[in-house]
Amino acid sequence: MTREKGKNQLDTTTEARIKQAARVVFHKKGYAATRTRDIAEEAGINLALLNYYFRSKEKLFEQIMLETMFGFMKTMVVIFNDASTTLEQKVSHMANNYIDLILLEPEIPLFILSEIRRDATAFVERMPVEELFLNSVFIQQYKAAVSAGRVAESNPLHFLMNLMGLVIFPFIASPFYKKIGKLSETQFNGLMEERKSLVPVWINAILKPT
Amino acid sequence: MTREKGKNQLDTTTEARIKQAARVVFHKKGYAATRTRDIAEEAGINLALLNYYFRSKEKLFEQIMLETMFGFMKTMVVIFNDASTTLEQKVSHMANNYIDLILLEPEIPLFILSEIRRDATAFVERMPVEELFLNSVFIQQYKAAVSAGRVAESNPLHFLMNLMGLVIFPFIASPFYKKIGKLSETQFNGLMEERKSLVPVWINAILKPT
DNA sequence: GTCTATAGGGGGATAGAC
DNA sequence: GTCTATCCCCCTATAGAC
Numbered sequence: 001m002t003r004e005k006g007k008n009q010l011d012t013t014t015e016a017r018i019k020q021a022a023r024v025v026f027h028k029k030g031y032a033a034t035r036t037r038d039i040a041e042e043a044g045i046n047l048a049l050l051n052y053y054f055r056s057k058e059k060l061f062e063q064i065m066l067e068t069m070f071g072f073m074k075t076m077v078v079i080f081n082d083a084s085t086t087l088e089q090k091v092s093h094m095a096n097n098y099i100d101l102i103l104l105e106p107e108i109p110l111f112i113l114s115e116i117r118r119d120a121t122a123f124v125e126r127m128p129v130e131e132l133f134l135n136s137v138f139i140q141q142y143k144a145a146v147s148a149g150r151v152a153e154s155n156p157l158h159f160l161m162n163l164m165g166l167v168i169f170p171f172i173a174s175p176f177y178k179k180i181g182k183l184s185e186t187q188f189n190g191l192m193e194e195r196k197s198l199v200p201v202w203i204n205a206i207l208k209p210t
Numbered sequence: 211m212t213r214e215k216g217k218n219q220l221d222t223t224t225e226a227r228i229k230q231a232a233r234v235v236f237h238k239k240g241y242a243a244t245r246t247r248d249i250a251e252e253a254g255i256n257l258a259l260l261n262y263y264f265r266s267k268e269k270l271f272e273q274i275m276l277e278t279m280f281g282f283m284k285t286m287v288v289i290f291n292d293a294s295t296t297l298e299q300k301v302s303h304m305a306n307n308y309i310d311l312i313l314l315e316p317e318i319p320l321f322i323l324s325e326i327r328r329d330a331t332a333f334v335e336r337m338p339v340e341e342l343f344l345n346s347v348f349i350q351q352y353k354a355a356v357s358a359g360r361v362a363e364s365n366p367l368h369f370l371m372n373l374m375g376l377v378i379f380p381f382i383a384s385p386f387y388k389k390i391g392k393l394s395e396t397q398f399n400g401l402m403e404e405r406k407s408l409v410p411v412w413i414n415a416i417l418k419p420t
Numbered sequence: 421g422t423c424t425a426t427a428g429g430g431g432g433a434t435a436g437a438c
Numbered sequence: 439g440t441c442t443a444t445c446c447c448c449c450t451a452t453a454g455a456c
Contacts, residue, residue, distance in 0.1 A: 029328070030324070033242035035430085035431060046442080048441070049439075051433055053439095057431095116385050118240075120385045129389055161376075161405075165375035168375075169371065170371040172379075173323060176326070180339050180343045181343075181367045195368070202416045206416065224422085246450060255423095257450085261452075265451095267449095422455105423455085424456100428449105432446095434445075435442105435443085437440105
């Protein structure tokens with residue numbers, strides 16, 4: 001550790017700064033379009049250091065990808081396994097938390113989806129499916145609601161697709177909507193804020209039997 | 211034209227075969243991850259021919275991208291500007307046509323979205339926004355329905371986000387849902403078929419005032 | 421029009437000084 | 439730990455024979 005305290009280098013380690021830079025660049029451009037030189041520049045360090053700390057672009061990427069994926073899904077796992085909330089509350093929490101989360105880092109959903117396409121098996125295999133879905137409190141509540149006739153019968157996967165589609169898709173396709181609606185970044189974000197309360201209402205309407 | 215009729219080379223021109231191969235490879239891997247050698251191999255021709263016909267990877271890509279984008283949106287333009295259908299019928303047509311379309315070429319949505327992210331301005335700028343949305347029959351009908359109190363007041367962009375989110379998102383995130391639901395390709399496609407009739411019902415439920 | 425061979429450059433990775 | 443310099447492969451693009 002050569003660094004003197006007086007220099008006050010944002011008090012993060014070099015390794016952490018490289019990782020953070022890699023996060024930013026990978027998220028924005030994806031694996032294939034990212035050059036290790038981009039990351040080095042973003043981190044304000046030399047290219048050789050990247051290999052010193054992380055061995056290779058591939059290894060660095062894998063760390064970022066896994067952390068991003070699990071970080072993103074962790075929210076879902078927590079919400080879906082909270083025994084103290086109802087189905088309706090879970091929907092509301094999902095909408096609120098994910099819209100906030102994506103407003104902070106809008107590149108994440110498309111990043112994850114694109115990279116899973118590139119190498120589906122490698123990453124999807126590591127997902128905690130049981131915990132996330134099959135054995136979750138959410139699934140129990142959903143099935144109970146169907147049995148009780150409180151919601152229309154339909155595959156819980158449809159429910160999940162609907163929820164995620166309503167929450168995530170607008171962000172993924174945002175250039176399209178900004179163009180079509182002649183919206184600034186701020187205006188677009190405003191619409192997303194609105195959806196925090198709208199999505200739960202809509203999901204509720206969908207669930208009600210006709 | 212050296213080719214003899216007896217050879218019967220799938221009776222397509224070399225240029226068309228290269229283009230078709232480029233479509234396949236670009237759609238699957240995206241611009242950055244695609245090597246011109248992949249395309250040449252897929253087309254069953256030599257790499258030099260690609261440059262002979264299309265000058266460069268970039269130029270070839272631009273053709274594919276524009277054709278794919280406009281091909282995909284054309285369906286929407288037609289449906290949204292059909293004066294002989296109601297709002298409800300338009301939703302049903304959208305769901306049916308797009309689910310069929312994406313079942314045939316599942317890579318298209320993520321391809322378009324990924325490449326727009328890579329170079330947003332270049333492609334999004336060329337979209338026929340007025341025709342597609344602002345001056346469309348759909349918008350007129352939507353506004354009329356709001357005025358008449360037939361649907362709950364909300365930005366038509368929300369409506370469009372909902373519709374596209376419900377239809378397109380499940381395909382984009384399909385590896386995720388296949389894993390979570392332990393679904394085969396066929397089973398997943400079956401779910402998508404179901405959504406052809408479910409999405410219109412759901413959109414209708416969303417539109418109804420509470 | 422189609423091929424082989426190769427030029428030319430970019431990008432990942434490492435050697436070695438400090 | 440951090441840098442500069444450099445290696446070397448891979449990929450795009452072109453020259454030139456047929």
